[in-house]
Amino acid sequence: MRDEKNGIIYGGKITSVPTHMNCGRHFLECIRKGKSKLALIDGATDEKITYGELAQRIVNVASSLTRIGVKKGDVVGICSENRIEFLVTAFAIFCSGATVTFINSAYNKNELIHTVKISKPKFLFLSPNTYKSFYEILKSLNIAKDFTVFGISKNKDVRSFRDLSKKYIDINKYQPYDFNGEVQTALILYSSGTTGLPKGVKLTHRNLIIAGHQPPLCSNELNILSLAPWCNTVGIILTMKALKENQSIVYLNKFQEDLYLHCIQKYKVGILYAVPPLIVMLAKSRMLQNYDLSSVELMYCGGAPLDLAVMGEAKKRFPRLKHILQGYGMTETTGGITEENVSANREGSVGTIMDGNIVKVVDVETRKVLGPNQEGEICVKGDILFEGYIGKDMKDDMDEDGFYKTGDISYYDEDGYFYIVDRIKELIKYKAGQVAPSELEATLLQHPAVKDVGVVGLPDPLAGELPSAFVVKTPGSKVTEKELIDFVASKVSSWKQLRGGVRFVNEIPKTASGKILRRVLRDSLIKPPASKL
Template identity: 60%
Template sequence: MTGHKTPRVINVDVNFTLPSHLNYGTFILERISNLNEKVAFINGATDEKISFGEVAQQVVNVSSSLTKLGIKQGDVVALCSENRPEFLISAIAALCSGAVITFINSSYNKDELVHTMGISKPTYIFMSPNTFKSFHEVIKESRPGCKFFVFGDADKRVATSYDELSRSHVNRLSFQPVDFKGRVETALILYSSGTTGPPKGAKLTHSGLIIAGMQPTCTKRQLNSLSIAPWSNTVGYINTIRETIRGQTCIYLNKFNEATYLRAVEKHKAGLLMAVPPLIVMLAKSSILNKYDVSSVELMYCGGAPLDWSVIMEIKQRFPNLKHVLQGYGMTETPGVLTEEHEGMTQNGSVGRVAPGNIVKVVDIETRQILGPNEQGEVCVKGPVLFEGYIGKDMSEYLDEDGYYKTGDVAYYDDEGFFFITDRLKELIKYKAWQVAPSELEALILQHPKVKDVGVIGKPDQLAGELPTAFVVKKSEDLTEKEIIDFVAFKVSPWKHLRGGVRFIDEVPKNGSGKILRRMLRDLLKENPRSKL
């Protein structure tokens, strides 16, 4: 703290008019309908392009087909695919038809897939040929009666081809999407990890997503953007749609390959790189960067985890025309952004000012009293952008008595309203912007017959953010580190692997109620950091 200032709640008014239909899909369609021949999406690996006009027409065709097939308001439509235009087109089309959409990560294993499908309970699912091959049998078993749509060729006995849905040409001027007539309805279910176990289903509203789409973005200039974030996660989807609504050309990749990425920057003149800290670190240290023309890059936008100032200075040395590395802060529960920097409105080390549609306060962690500028406390938020709750969860645990969502993030704001994230109350581990719940890994490791007890924390790492690390109490003396690492790797997605390794200890420190004292584990880690695996 730097001295007491007048406590205040930061309320940024929403100075724009919402459409009366309150349909997020219709809102997107309206924003892109007049862009016609302008390129909307470019596959950075194959150079395939699709125009805004083609996107809009396919949205109308697919939505009309879905309505004819019987999809109606409230039906849940899932999408499980790598990044490709059909993914976003199908999502927008389903929203126009009144359905609720949800995204299934194509990297999930069987248990994670079944868990998330069990939360949202979709009755229809769009898939790529690859994800259909991997998950069709699992989904058919866990969701009997679920109807499948496949991007590309499909066996008509088990699935409908996307091409069949998009083939019939519907007049865009006569197309009638679902009108919610001012009612606030659920649009999107996204999965937010928590400290108490596997992902929870967060319900986002049409109105909240429309407001998020209207929020000012980091630049008013027209710059081709490049992103490798999967569209099945919050950051990837929300940022891509924000750019799409503004008529920006979005270059996308399904996976990171350094040469392919830099070639895409050069060939398609990317001016805005949407990145997480590990990617910016890699670019700053790239040994092949000088082989490519990256002079088109003027801005980098970073989110998902804090970015060290030294990295910002280093990356500016590598990109000749890079003007700003802008940062933003948000979460699944507040689609769009909670705070964000803009060109001409930055502060070293900050994540920007509060975005429209959010009401934010910083409170003392112990007393819950509202704090003033330059005083650290927990960030709490409410407002029209905030999600409407977790499926099947009592929200009293997550909201304070005034209805503010308790983010679990510790921060302060300065006299000019710029926010600085300093710590995290929540115990989530952030590995390359992926969220890993320690309790999920602890429950898994405890299933090993040679393990007596375990505590999991994140080991700080400049490249990845944090590396999941386990402190294990042995039940059998012949238990090895490799045995536990392999045991976990076999059962979870790659970002949950124990890349920070395993430390064997005599006892996991806990308080009187049995809660693991993770700060003590972090102290042990500092004493014996070792190298990452």
């Protein structure tokens, strides 16, 4: 619904939030309905668990957490790659009344220390891999006092997860913590850190329940394949929504082209959860012809805008692909602000406002509320908005009407479909013009010799910034810098041309959710080339 006078757009209202306000209990009730249907499949090892088994293990672990002293107000950390124990533990922590935080297993030492100091987990769960990499560092911080390793521990000071999950608890008698309507932090996630170190984002049980209430993308009979790490927002929210709908999820921890395509064929995958770089790779892959991919009906893409040309190429490569749907959101909005589904989609858009959101688009300078087809900053408030940052004042993040300032440039059409342009901080300012890096990236990806690309502004004393591209060549390509500069010049306006040049690299640095780490690219521009005005 759009308020034509005030320029405010409203998503649908969420009316059925349980009074116990425990998302663990809410999702456990949904999971139990799946019974013997497969819930999770490890695509690399073929390890499987049914919904009935998943529910039972959650209850077993939740009961054991209470027994070892986990209680309301405690923060419990999970540092692990995707594995069944990860989700079992996360849901068990929700049920216990404590707060869970996910620490990315791909963090370096500084990032690890930074995030642990933000959330201060009293209990920590580690996979065997993260135990080897991080245990001594974590122990030396003297923040966590209790450690558990998934599997069997050989360290007498570290608990074996097996000991927490083996005791059988009658699922019909187990009672998760009842908050009696109290708003309580359920999950601490970390902003992606594309422009700096991550911030601790507090999401409530109510936030997570409402996020799970969003309408499904399509039929719950289609199997899902996902690479998204569960430690980040896209990964955990999409997974929770799929489990609530009792869908079967095949998951992988890293992209290996042959294994990924093999999983599609073996498990008859119907839905691919993907970030734009993955869809770009699939659209250009030479291996697709070796596999039966006829089961794929839908791709769901988030993390960054997906170019129409890439969408068109992907549809050519997958014979029965019906829809490529996009969504837009952020950690601070519990994942979703807008979303498409099979009954409401428009090519190139990121969909319409999701339930629980209230949105406006404002002029970046004047803060005036804008109407259809006018680009400005998207601002949001509503039931899905987060509780706040840990240890950070929110005054600069909110406007005077209580809207959260996303920092993203967007516009919507007359029917309420939104289109993302770019981040405010990432817009390149060349003389009097503004250049969206994503536009130039989409243009470059149309060139057959470009496998991946990232665009940033190169500081220039006269022009302000010069658009500059970092390009990963397709294997065997001999394309030159001049060829790519000329290719872009033939397709864009004069102020958008690559006056900062092209640098060829082996890979584009990205976050786990697929967002380009532009600050890393900018930092690599140590010595700017001569100005090309």
